[in-house]
Amino acid sequence: MGTHRRPKPPSRARIATIGMAAGAVSLLPTQSQAAPKPTVDEVRKQVELLYEEAEAPTEEYNGIREKQKELQREAERARERLARKQQEINELREKIGPLAAAQYRSGGIDPSVELFLSGDPDDYLHQAEMLDRTSSRQADALRAMQNMQRELAQERATVQEQLQDLQETRAKAKEKKDEVQGKLAKARKLLNSLTAAQRAKMEADQEREDAAAGASDSAATYNGPASGRAKVALDFAYAQLGKPYEWGSTGPNSYDCSGLTGASWRAAGVSLPRTVKQQYDVGRKVAKSDLQPGDIIYWYNDNQHNGMYVGNGKAIHAPRTGKNVEIVPLDSMPFFAASRP
Known part of the structure; x- marks a missing residue:
């Protein structure tokens, strides 16, 4: 009978590989483990x-x-x-x-x-x-x-x-x-779900973006080239800078997007219907190349979001929940159309 051979012990490299594999398996999420929290x-x-x-x-x-x-x-x-x-x-x-x-x-x-x-x-x-x-x-x-x-x-x-x-x-x-x-x-x-530190970081990032975009946080005076009713409408809109967005609101303390455009032109004696779509439907359409301050800008499509052109490639609008009335570059959102009340 031949001698019984003992199995060859695994090499150190092999042990390391097995250990890594076992570690990897243990790190895989199981049904009982919570999904990883989303980043900021x-x-x-x-x-x-x-x-x-x-x-x-x-x-x-x-x-x-x-x-x-x-x-x-x-x-x-x-x-x-x-x-x-x-x-x-x-x-x-x-x-x-x-x-x-x-x-x-x-x-x-x-x-x-x-x-x-x-x-x-x-x-x-x-x-x-x-x-x-x-x-x-x-x-x-x-x-x-x-x-x-x-x-x-x-x-x-x-x-x-x-x-x-x-x-x-x-x-x-x-x-x-x-x-x-x-x-x-x-x-x-x-x-x-964010920690206080994460929320602070998120707000700081947002503030930096707003500053880079030229957003203003407080009421200011319009000093652009508009005249007549358009100037009155823009004067009103500028006085609302820094007021919060609130869905369904038409002022005077908060606005949604069409609430701001409607209130601004109402101050100038022009009655506009309530919604973005209705304002788009009644307005005289103007090309982007023919924009004048006071014109209403529609972003995304004809029923989602609007604001007012202020001149110099910028617009004023009530953005969304959590933000305030601000001035942004015209092309900060996908431009769809413009109309003149």
Whole structure:
């Protein structure tokens, strides 16, 4: 029998390799281990994306709220018309009452018998003529009341439809509000996941970027080339510098993007509709090469974000949650179009 050979011991290099492999395996995340926390830059990018995604539903919410206000006004006017018609019917009923009573008192007797019983035929004939007129007036009044009751029923149906529309509009507004608030809540949760030091770093990075972009943090006076109404609008906008962005807000303490453009031009006596899309639709379009201070700038598309051109390749806008009204380079976001109120 041959001698039994012992297995060759592993070399040091082999031991090192096995050890590294084992270490690598132990470092791989298991289901029980938490996923690695996102970095400050990752959080910042995710937060920016959530804020950007919140802009479109914010504008939809603004449009729905405007429709809701109009429906409320219409429903109120319809209620007033209902009340007036009901009052008219009540007054007619009061008039018809005595007429009906007079007819009842004279009715039920054959006219020839009544003539025979009458001591004065002339007086009887006069009374009969009066009663005939009374009966005619009563018929007219009844017809008028029937028409009014028909109108009242139609008005009630109209009010019912308007109230139904209003209820549906309120539900849509709530849906959009929940969507926006959901995105903002996610952003807050991400921000709250950072340590105080990480948040401070993120804010410092943002401030550096804003400074590099030329953003201003406090109210200033417009001293550019605009004149007339455009200057008045820009004077107003500059006075809002540093005020916070707040979704759905039209001032005076905070603004969303279309809230700022609308308020600025309103100060100049020009009434603009509420949303980015509506402002785009009513404005006279101008080419980027023909921009004048006061023109409204649309970024990304025709319904997401807008601001006002101030001249010298810059614009003023209410950016997004967590930031203030600021001045930025025109091309800091993808330029889509411009319009002149």
